[in-house]
Amino acid sequence: MLVLRNYVNGAEVTSTARRTTIVDPATGEPYATAPKSSAADVDAAFKAAAAAFASWKLTTPSERQLLLLRVADALERNGEALAAAECKNCGKPKQLFLDEELGPMCDQVRFFAGAARQLDGKSAGCYMKDMFSMIVREPVGVCAAVTPWNYPLMMAVWKWAPAIAAGNTVVLKPSDTTPVATLLMAKLMGELLPPGVFNVVCGERETGELLVAHPTPAMVSITGSVRAGKAVAAAAAPSLKRVHLELGGKAPVVVFADADLETAAADIAVAGCFNAGQDCTAVCRRGARDPFNTQIKPGASAKSATHTHPRPMPAQATRVLVEKPAYEKMVALLAEQATSQIKLGSATTMDADDVLVGPLNNKAQFERVKGFLARVPRHARVVAGGAAVAGPGFFVAPTVVADLRQDDEMIQSEVFGPVITVQPFADEAEAVAMANGVEYGLASSVWTTDHARAVRCARAFDFGTVWVNTHIPIVAEMPHGGFKQSGYGKDLSHYGFEEYTRIKHVMSSIASKL
16 A cells, blocks of 8 residues: 655655545555645645745746756656556546646646746836836745646646746645645655745645645635635635635537538547546647547547647536537537547556546546436437446446536536537527526637637637637647636636736835935
């Protein structure tokens, strides 16, 4: 049994707290334990981060850039070890992680390394006679971060890379079910960064509450559920901590009858099932005309694809809206993709190159998804999948459910599994109303050959990202974040970097003494 320890002040530390069991989701078997960090553990981590901040905030942007570039290189060199840890802990297909997550993750670290040297502000000058003003951007201080179980390493990078690049220090709590790879990453970073700059404490919900309520952090950043985000915002309010929330999503994929239906169906099916559907923006990430830039054609299998150009995918496409003249054809195309083209893994095949769909991450989520499938309303049609897979592990068959109505549970709530829903719409106005008719606002896409209509939809959709004839290419240079119940604040890009800075105005009298 692997015994995990917190990583604080540049070293593994032993906790006297009770421990939680870590399970391999592909087999359902326990293989590690981690501490349920106590108030004393959390306090020790924040003391280390605060002590490190005193000197780290004084480093130059070029010094921070150099160290972060070395961190990115170290993560890349240790990609196989990180993949082994992440995939066993999360249930990810190994080759997909190496192709689709590791590369983008390292690229994002390198982006923020460069961003450290690119901060700008209002031009310095005299805005009052004999008074010279300048703007100074400073790090906010010690940052607390809480990351989810669907993308533990990548979401950690989205938190610590901009924070550390801006001159902050970090205490991060990974999900209680997926701490393994994050702790390995912390050790690799600890070989390059000063002690205390990056710290990891394990634990369950109570540990997260201790992080947020602690008096030391100036900012709390979380990727998680709406419930968790609201709890963080409420806990941070008494001390007026800055809060960054990237929460749930229910991404609409609006397909008009004039779209390339075969291409759209292939993309949507792959994207809806990527990461076993455990994604807040779920649908497809066609970089050009192919989800993985691999030239998977209609009727071809993902098995034949060669993954060559990594892009991250934290936004799946599971809520498909189709114009009525194309509806039945799209339903049939999605069902064919789910049953014939999407390769589901098993307890013994997760390292196979052709596996696209792994298990759900944990038993609680497995039971939740099975509950959704058991409650499919009578007016809906399950045209593919629809059940858990017999055998060990938390596997659910790729599923397509048609004829759902706007107020159905599957439409209004995050399923977070390999389940694609399909609904018909009559015209553009109804499509917009249905797309916006959920409480989330993270990401969306529209598929059409009519450019003017695409632009109208992009303007009308109440989502932080709108893709046109694609779904979910995410690049480090562009922001990712939502509206409404999907939270506030941006990850990635210079907008995300600025979240981890504060603005100071310095005004000097330059009046002559003569």
